[in-house]
Amino acid sequence: MTEPAEIVHRWVAAWLQLDATAVTDLFEPGATYVSGRDGELDQLGRRFQIAARRWRSVRIDEVSVDEAVTDAGLAVVAGRYRFWGTDRHDHEVAYSAAVTFVLRRQDGGPWRIVRMHESLLPPAPA
Numbered sequence: 001m002t003e004p005a006e007i008v009h010r011w012v013a014a015w016l017q018l019d020a021t022a023v024t025d026l027f028e029p030g031a032t033y034v035s036g037r038d039g040e041l042d043q044l045g046r047r048f049q050i051a052a053r054r055w056r057s058v059r060i061d062e063v064s065v066d067e068a069v070t071d072a073g074l075a076v077v078a079g080r081y082r083f084w085g086t087d088r089h090d091h092e093v094a095y096s097a098a099v100t101f102v103l104r105r106q107d108g109g110p111w112r113i114v115r116m117h118e119s120l121l122p123p124a125p126a
Contacts, residue, residue, distance in 0.1 A: 002068040002073035004103045007111050011101075012060050012081065020045070020052035029102065030111040036120035040123050059084040067124070075103045075111065080121070095123040 007026055014022035024045040027033075041047050043119045067081040079101070084094045102115040 001069065002075070002109050003076075004070060004077050004101070005065045005068045006067055007103055007113065008077050008079060008099075008101055009063070011113070012063055014058055015058055016056060018052040018058065020048040023048045023052075026113050027116075028114050031113055032115045033117075034115075034117040036095070036118040054087050055085045056088055056090075058125045073105045075105075077101045077103065096123075 001085070006057075011023065011026055014026065027044055031044060033044055033047075035041055048055050060081050060083050062082040063079065065077060068075055068077045076097070080096065080098050082094075082096045088090050096119045097120050099119070100115075100117045101113050104112045105111045
């Protein structure tokens with residue numbers, strides 16, 4: 001697994017723990033996140049803190065990382081996942097998404113997410 005692909009797995013692990021700080025640390029300051037449910041988000045650290053408090057439990061599975069293209073400190077990782085969550089009011093949310101992460105490594109530092117784009121996938125036929 002490439003280092004950029006490992007960041008995707010760290011993103012999943014941080015959400016499973018509802019660890020907003022760990023999620024935020026994976027992103028560069030000023031990064032953009034386009035959510036399939038909420039559109040383009042800003043103030044990511046603040047939004048991740050709110051989201052971590054919103055969910056009572058989350059499950060992310062069927063994670064696949066389809067590709068990791070790396071070129072001189074820039075990488076694109078694409079994949080899919082399935083999300084289930086129960087919020088503090090016992091409202092359940094479930095969806096599948098395709099996701100693309102654009103990551104950058106500056107001056108030999110750690111890979112960090114500069115853009116994440118999530119697209120909701122249609123439900124599987126019954």
